[in-house]
Amino acid sequence: xIPLVTLLLDTDFYKFTMGQVVFHRYPNIPVRYAFKNRTRSxxxxxxxxxxxxxSQLDYARTLRFERSELDYxxxxxxxxxxxxxxxxxxxxxxFRLPPYDLAIANGEYILEFPGAWQDAxxxxxxxxxxxxxxxxxxxxxxxxxxxxxxxxxxxKIRLKEKQTVLRARPDVKFSDFGTRRCFSGAWQDYxxxxxxxxxxxxxxGTSNVKLAKKHNLMPMGTSAHExxxxxxxxxxxxxxxxxxxxxxxxxxxxxxxxxxxxxxxLPDTWGTPFGLSLMTAKExxxxxxxxxxxxxxxxxxxxxxxxxxxxxxxPTQKLIVFSDGLDINQMCRVVDHFKGRIRCTFGWGTNLTxxxxxxxxxxxxxxxEANGHPVVKLSDNIAKATGDxxxxxxxxxxxxxxxxxxxxxxx
Amino acid sequence: xIPLVTLLLDTDFYKFTMGQVVFHRYPNIPVRYAFKNRTRSxxxxxxxxxxxxxSQLDYARTLRFERSELDYxxxxxxxxxxxxxxxxxxxxxxFRLPPYDLAIANGEYILEFPGAWQDAxxxxxxxxxxxxxxxxxxxxxxxxxxxxxxxxxxxKIRLKEKQTVLRARPDVKFSDFGTRRCFSGAWQDYxxxxxxxxxxxxxxGTSNVKLAKKHNLMPMGTSAHExxxxxxxxxxxxxxxxxxxxxxxxxxxxxxxxxxxxxxxLPDTWGTPFGLSLMTAKExxxxxxxxxxxxxxxxxxxxxxxxxxxxxxxPTQKLIVFSDGLDINQMCRVVDHFKGRIRCTFGWGTNLTxxxxxxxxxxxxxxxEANGHPVVKLSDNIAKATGDxxxxxxxxxxxxxxxxxxxxxxx
Numbered sequence: 001x002i003p004l005v006t007l008l009l010d011t012d013f014y015k016f017t018m019g020q021v022v023f024h025r026y027p028n029i030p031v032r033y034a035f036k037n038r039t040r041s042x043x044x045x046x047x048x049x050x051x052x053x054x055s056q057l058d059y060a061r062t063l064r065f066e067r068s069e070l071d072y073x074x075x076x077x078x079x080x081x082x083x084x085x086x087x088x089x090x091x092x093x094x095f096r097l098p099p100y101d102l103a104i105a106n107g108e109y110i111l112e113f114p115g116a117w118q119d120a121x122x123x124x125x126x127x128x129x130x131x132x133x134x135x136x137x138x139x140x141x142x143x144x145x146x147x148x149x150x151x152x153x154x155x156k157i158r159l160k161e162k163q164t165v166l167r168a169r170p171d172v173k174f175s176d177f178g179t180r181r182c183f184s185g186a187w188q189d190y191x192x193x194x195x196x197x198x199x200x201x202x203x204x205g206t207s208n209v210k211l212a213k214k215h216n217l218m219p220m221g222t223s224a225h226e227x228x229x230x231x232x233x234x235x236x237x238x239x240x241x242x243x244x245x246x247x248x249x250x251x252x253x254x255x256x257x258x259x260x261x262x263x264x265x266l267p268d269t270w271g272t273p274f275g276l277s278l279m280t281a282k283e284x285x286x287x288x289x290x291x292x293x294x295x296x297x298x299x300x301x302x303x304x305x306x307x308x309x310x311x312x313x314x315p316t317q318k319l320i321v322f323s324d325g326l327d328i329n330q331m332c333r334v335v336d337h338f339k340g341r342i343r344c345t346f347g348w349g350t351n352l353t354x355x356x357x358x359x360x361x362x363x364x365x366x367x368x369e370a371n372g373h374p375v376v377k378l379s380d381n382i383a384k385a386t387g388d389x390x391x392x393x394x395x396x397x398x399x400x401x402x403x404x405x406x407x408x409x410x411x
Numbered sequence: 412x413i414p415l416v417t418l419l420l421d422t423d424f425y426k427f428t429m430g431q432v433v434f435h436r437y438p439n440i441p442v443r444y445a446f447k448n449r450t451r452s453x454x455x456x457x458x459x460x461x462x463x464x465x466s467q468l469d470y471a472r473t474l475r476f477e478r479s480e481l482d483y484x485x486x487x488x489x490x491x492x493x494x495x496x497x498x499x500x501x502x503x504x505x506f507r508l509p510p511y512d513l514a515i516a517n518g519e520y521i522l523e524f525p526g527a528w529q530d531a532x533x534x535x536x537x538x539x540x541x542x543x544x545x546x547x548x549x550x551x552x553x554x555x556x557x558x559x560x561x562x563x564x565x566x567k568i569r570l571k572e573k574q575t576v577l578r579a580r581p582d583v584k585f586s587d588f589g590t591r592r593c594f595s596g597a598w599q600d601y602x603x604x605x606x607x608x609x610x611x612x613x614x615x616g617t618s619n620v621k622l623a624k625k626h627n628l629m630p631m632g633t634s635a636h637e638x639x640x641x642x643x644x645x646x647x648x649x650x651x652x653x654x655x656x657x658x659x660x661x662x663x664x665x666x667x668x669x670x671x672x673x674x675x676x677l678p679d680t681w682g683t684p685f686g687l688s689l690m691t692a693k694e695x696x697x698x699x700x701x702x703x704x705x706x707x708x709x710x711x712x713x714x715x716x717x718x719x720x721x722x723x724x725x726p727t728q729k730l731i732v733f734s735d736g737l738d739i740n741q742m743c744r745v746v747d748h749f750k751g752r753i754r755c756t757f758g759w760g761t762n763l764t765x766x767x768x769x770x771x772x773x774x775x776x777x778x779x780e781a782n783g784h785p786v787v788k789l790s791d792n793i794a795k796a797t798g799d800x801x802x803x804x805x806x807x808x809x810x811x812x813x814x815x816x817x818x819x820x821x822x
Contacts, residue, residue, distance in 0.1 A: 152564070156561050
């Protein structure tokens with residue numbers, strides 16, 4: 001067995017920025033994350049043997065943070081001086097990934113991660129990376145050696161095509177957000193290095209902390225849906241509208257922990273209109289911007305501009321980080337559309353690190369339960385919703401979710 | 412300096428089949444071969460340093476046949492038992508490449524190989540291979556490391572595209588004739604192995620003896636224009652029409668040496684109509700077929716069919732080896748056109764071993780002088796003629812060269 005994840009730092013930066021907030025405020029909320037394969041045509045148990053999946057997950061559980069990894073985290077001050085505090089680093093020093101639950105039903109893996117939030121939070125990225133890499137390996141095993149080489153050849157040619165476009169578009173700035181969706185760890189590394197060398201003006205950084213450390217790149221990322229989702233489970237006992245309270249708390253906790261440095265808001269957990277409606281004009285003015293992770297990027301961007309204008313804020317001083325599965329042409333069109341009206345950057349995932357000719361699978365790991373309550377997200381595209389259908393309907397009521405505007409095709 | 416040609420067996424099989432005829436019959440005719448770059452837009456001295464070219468040619472001159480190479484040649488009986496005789500193998504045992512003449516004029520190399528025919532004959536393939544590989548290296552040096560990798564990626568994808576077509580066309584049979592035009596020796600090896608593994612039904616063999624030995628493939632090849640060309644220089648003193656005598660002698664020598672095993676005629680040295688007119692009905696019946704190396708393949712094939720019919724020979728029992736720069740689509744069209752009328756195979760050169768995105772250069776090494784007389788070839792496409800213009804006009808008269816039909820575009 002060749003381990004696929006060999007370092008705990010081989011994860012997304014937002015796991016640490018969120019991890020510290022969780023460690024400081026909600027360490028022991030009992031949570032449960034669940035793996036979900038959104039690609040219905042592919043039954044993963046047909047491709048990945050349970051034995052090999054278990055071996056990889058078990059190996060990941062043996063990992064400890066290396067000293068140089070913690071030293072690197074300690075030294076990061078790109079978003080504010082000494083952003084990771086000693087108590088949190090001390091916690092990481094002793095950290096191990098907690099146990100997981102694995103079963104197979106109807107050809108699909110049921111893979112869940114129960115535990116205290118401060119521990120279970122770290123499974124998402126390595127588990128997704130392992131499943132993707134095992135799936136890639138299974139697809140590759142079906143090919144001849146030459147065909148395998150042609151897969152990488154295709155990957156290189158597609159990277160080069162992207163770079164040809166990017167070189168002519170220094171205004172299109174992106175970060176690698178592809179850790180969880182990469183074809184393999186080695187391929188993500190390769191793709192990222194080629195971007196850093198060939199189009200340094202376009203590349204802002206990477207969400208992968210291991211690769212940021214290794215290649216002297218800016219670690220990128222802020223927060224994810226799990227923050228308000230898990231808080232909504234926590235508040236289910238104490239609030240009539242737990243989503244409202246959860247989203248507000250997530251906003252306030254974040255600002256308290258990091259101030260302006262990391263102030264990119266993620267408003268779409270229960271629909272962007274609901275998320276933005278909970279941001280005050282003062283916050284709209286103070287926060288750097290927001291991340292668009294579902295729905296039509298042009299439409300959401302326009303909503304953002306209107307929102308800032310309604311708060312008396314100049315949108316040209318604000319930033320949208322688009323991170324919902326864009327390709328290079330879509331990125332160029334978004335930049336062109338918003339030119340001079342609001343700033344745009346991109347978190348580039350699957351299409352950056354898993355574009356080698358195979359159709360990548362779409363897999364996610366999301367919290368499904370917190371503090372004994374089911375939790376859900378809706379997104380601006382109801383196809384990206386996660387959680388129990390009944391709970392999804394309940395959340396729609398709490399958030400006044402319209403959703404209709406988001407279900408159009410992107411372009 | 413990393414040597415580019417490291418084995419004397421890294422050459423085309425026809426050098427040995429011709430080499431033995433020369434050794435047995437005309438060992439000491441003084442000849443002179445000359446390098447010619449047909450790609451006028453590229454001045455090779457701008458890309459290849461004289462020092463590096465000299466180093467490579469000098470290194471090639473240090474080579475001796477290895478024992479296992481001679482053992483392999485001795486054992487080849489694909490075209491007849493013990494086709495290479497002991498006296499010839501003894502000669503090869505002591506063989507070294509003879510001195511060369513190198514100069515630069517107007518940004519182009521003047522590279523000539525004078526000597527006894529039995530020695531100078533072996534320079535053609537290694538010298539062309541060295542020039543091509545040095546040119547590739549020069550082009551690669553101008554690229555970033557990632558761009559260099561994309562060159563090979565492009566090469567792999569194009570091999571795969573060819574294989575996709577070939578897999579559906581088991582009736583298209585080819586041999587690798589790409590040694591002299593390959594991007595590099597390593598790439599020829601790679602391309603050939605991928606064809607052997609992926610489309611074994613289509614691949615007949617390779618002209619490269621080193622690779623035939625290494626990869627257990629059939630060594631392919633018969634004779635080249637130099638046979639009648641040099642003989643024409645020899646007969647210039649004794650015949651009123653040295654081309655007629657040379658072509659007849661080449662035919663007879665070949666049959667005497669190898670019989671039916673290697674009986675593929677090359678009729679286009681001074682135009683295919685002239686060449687075929689010198690073949691008797693008996694020979695047309697006995698010889699396996701002929702090689703088409705210039706002119707429109709359909710047109711030349713039709714001329715061949717008419718020729719066989721005029722000799723009372725059933726063309727469906729005869730073979731044409733098409734070897735004039737075809738690509739995969741052209742091959743399929745030729746096969747379709749002649750289906751059930753005459754057998755077709757292909758010698759696939761540049762487009763097989765040098766299709767990586769760069770425009771390959773078109774270079775040749777041909778005899779320009781033999782026995783103190785200038786020698787020329789015309790081909791069925793006057794653009795492929797080599798030699799002094801005055802001599803070319805003289806050859807046209809001797810051969811009754813019409814040539815017009817050959818100057819049409821191929822498709």
